[in-house]
Amino acid sequence: xxxxxxxxxxxxxxxxxxxxxxxxxxxxxxxxxxxxxxxxxxxxxxxxxxxxxxxxxxxxxxxxxxxxxxxxxxxxxxxxxxxxxxxxxxxx
Numbered sequence: 198x199x200x201x202x203x204x205x206x207x208x209x210x211x212x213x214x215x216x217x218x219x220x221x222x223x224x225x226x227x228x229x230x231x232x233x234x235x236x237x238x239x240x241x242x243x244x245x246x247x248x249x250x251x252x253x254x255x256x257x258x259x260x261x262x263x264x265x266x267x268x269x270x271x272x273x274x275x276x277x278x279x280x281x282x283x284x285x286x287x288x289x
Contacts, residue, residue, distance in 0.1 A: 208221045220230065228249055235250040251257050262268060 208224065210218050210221065212218055224230070230249060231252075234252070236247045237250055238245065238247050240246070
């Protein structure tokens with residue numbers, strides 16, 4: 198483990214007995230973190246890195262393609278074409 202000197206951009210927190218860390222208010226405000234926000238933690242080059250996860254997860258994707266191409270129709274068309282191609286192969 199190496200020693201890292203803090204500069205004016207760094208903020209210091211303390212690990213509690215329950216292994217919990219409080220995120221400084223300034224960072225919460227900057228990243229728009231609300232109570233209950235989930236953070237993914239990983240170690241990169243001996244550094245602990247936390248990344249906020251999307252608030253809604255997969256639910257944030259609902260309606261993303263609304264008004265765009267009909268993906269179900271495209272999938273069914275492709276499936277029909279695949280089936281026809283397979284039928285032609287079997288008929289030979």
